[in-house]
Amino acid sequence: MFPKFKAYINKEMPFLKEKKLLLACSGGLDSIVLTHLCKAANLNIALAHCNFKLRGDESDGDETFVRQLASDFGIEVFVMLFEAEKYAETQRLSVQMAARELRYQWFSGLIKTKGYDYILTAHHADDSLETFLINLSRGTGIEGLSGIPEVNEHVVRPLLPFSRSEILAYAESKGVDWREDSSNVSTKYLRNKIRHQIVPVLKELHPTFLQNFLTTQNHLQQSNDLVLNHLNELKSKLFEQRDGDIKISIAALEQLQPLDAYLYGLFKDYGFTEWNDVKDLLSSMSGKQVVSKTHRLLKDRDFLILSEIKNKVSGTYLVHIDGTLSELPIKLKLENVETLEKQGRNVVFLDKEKLNFPLVLRNWEKGDYFYPFGMQGKKKLSKFFKDEKLDVISKDKQWLLCSDNKIVWVVGKRADERFKVDDSTREIIKITQLT
Incomplete structure (x- = not known):
C-alpha cells in the first residue's frame, strides 16, 4: 500500500x-x-x-x-x-x-x-460510500x-x-x-448500521461494488463541478455587489428554468432551507424577507437583497470636537475650516456655534424627524427613507449625528437646515465620513 x-x-x-x-x-x-x-x-x-x-x-x-x-x-x-x-x-x-x-x-x-x-x-473509500448511503x-x-x-x-x-x-x-x-x-x-448509530448490515450485502452482490461506486462517484463529482461552474458564472452576472450586500433582479431570476433548481443552487450556500418561502418571495410585497442562520433575503421592489446577518452595531457614541474618531462604528473626521466648500453626501459644513459638543452618534429610531437641508419644514425620517428608496437593511445601518437631541446630519445622506452655515456664521466646522 x-x-x-x-x-x-x-x-x-x-x-x-x-x-x-x-x-x-x-x-x-x-x-x-x-x-x-x-x-x-x-x-x-x-x-x-x-x-x-x-x-x-x-x-x-x-x-x-x-x-x-x-x-x-x-x-x-x-x-x-x-x-x-x-x-x-x-x-x-x-x-x-x-x-x-x-x-x-x-x-x-x-x-x-x-x-x-x-x-x-x-x-x-468505505467512509465515502457510507456517507453516500446516509x-x-x-x-x-x-x-x-x-x-x-x-x-x-x-x-x-x-x-x-x-x-x-x-x-x-x-x-x-x-x-x-x-x-x-x-x-x-x-448498530444503534445509522452509520454503523449501514457499515455492518448494508454494505456487506452490496459487496456480496457484486465483488467490485466499492470500485464501481468510486467510478460512479467520480462521474457525479465531475457533473457537480459543471453545475458549480455554471452557477458561479450566473452569479457573476446576476449578483450585483452594493455596499456589502448583494442585489439580484427578480425578473432575471424568473427567467431561469427550472426555477426551483436554480434558486436552490444560487442560494443554498447562504444557509436557506425553506425553499417554498424563498420562491414565494419573488411575488411578495416589498419588505418581506426570509432569514437563515447567517443571511437575510429581502424583497425590495423589483429586486432581492441578500445580506449577511451580523451583530448589529448599536448604541450611543460621543463625538468630540477635533481629530479623526476611529473608535466610532463609522469613521468621522472633524476639522475647523476658514471657507465654505462644496457640500456632499459624505461631507457637511456646519455653523460651529450652533452645535453643543460633544455630539452624539446613534441609530435612527421610530419617530425621528429633521429639517432637510435646502427645504422648509420638518420631515419624518421614515418618510425621508421612503423617498430615498432605502430598504430595511440600509435603514438598519443608518447613523444619525445629533446635538442636544436634534439631528444635525443623517450621515451620508442629508444635513439639517438648522445647523447650516449662513451670513452670521463666525466659525465653520467640516465633518467628513471617511471610507
Whole structure:
C-alpha cells in the first residue's frame, strides 16, 4: 500500500510535502495507518487527539496509546479533553454531531495558533460510500451524492482512494498496533448500521461494488463541478455587489428554468432551507424577507437583497470636537475650516456655534424627524427613507449625528437646515465620513 500511497501524494497532493501537517489521530486503525504512512513518506506531521470522555477508561487508554505513538516517532502531540455530552445538551445536538463540532473547532484553532497548514484526516473509500448511503437515505441533491471531498479548505483526506480492507491488510502485514473503539460495533448509530448490515450485502452482490461506486462517484463529482461552474458564472452576472450586500433582479431570476433548481443552487450556500418561502418571495410585497442562520433575503421592489446577518452595531457614541474618531462604528473626521466648500453626501459644513459638543452618534429610531437641508419644514425620517428608496437593511445601518437631541446630519445622506452655515456664521466646522 505504501508505494501506492506515496505515488498518490506525489501526483495528487504534492503540496503536502513542504507543509506543516496536523494529523487527527483517534488511535483507531485508520488514523494509525495514516500516521505510519505519513511518517514513512517523510511528511512533516504532528498528532492531534481528542478525548471526549465517552467511553471511560477506554477513552483514556486511547489517549495514552496516541501519546506513546508520538513519543516513539519523535513527533509532537496535542491532546484536548472535551465534555461532549454537556455540549450536545446545551447546543441541542446529537453526541456525534457535538463531538464533530468540538473536534473541528479545536483543529481550526490549532492551525491558527500553532502555525500548521493542513489537518489530515483518515477518511477512506468505505467512509465515502457510507456517507453516500446516509445522504441518499435522507434525501439529497447531486452535491450530497458526490462524496467526501479530498481537500476542503484546510482539511485534507489522503486515504480516500483506499478501501478499509487495504488499510487493514497494510496494518497486519507491518505488525501495526491500533485501538479498537467498542462503539463502532453498535448498530444503534445509522452509520454503523449501514457499515455492518448494508454494505456487506452490496459487496456480496457484486465483488467490485466499492470500485464501481468510486467510478460512479467520480462521474457525479465531475457533473457537480459543471453545475458549480455554471452557477458561479450566473452569479457573476446576476449578483450585483452594493455596499456589502448583494442585489439580484427578480425578473432575471424568473427567467431561469427550472426555477426551483436554480434558486436552490444560487442560494443554498447562504444557509436557506425553506425553499417554498424563498420562491414565494419573488411575488411578495416589498419588505418581506426570509432569514437563515447567517443571511437575510429581502424583497425590495423589483429586486432581492441578500445580506449577511451580523451583530448589529448599536448604541450611543460621543463625538468630540477635533481629530479623526476611529473608535466610532463609522469613521468621522472633524476639522475647523476658514471657507465654505462644496457640500456632499459624505461631507457637511456646519455653523460651529450652533452645535453643543460633544455630539452624539446613534441609530435612527421610530419617530425621528429633521429639517432637510435646502427645504422648509420638518420631515419624518421614515418618510425621508421612503423617498430615498432605502430598504430595511440600509435603514438598519443608518447613523444619525445629533446635538442636544436634534439631528444635525443623517450621515451620508442629508444635513439639517438648522445647523447650516449662513451670513452670521463666525466659525465653520467640516465633518467628513471617511471610507
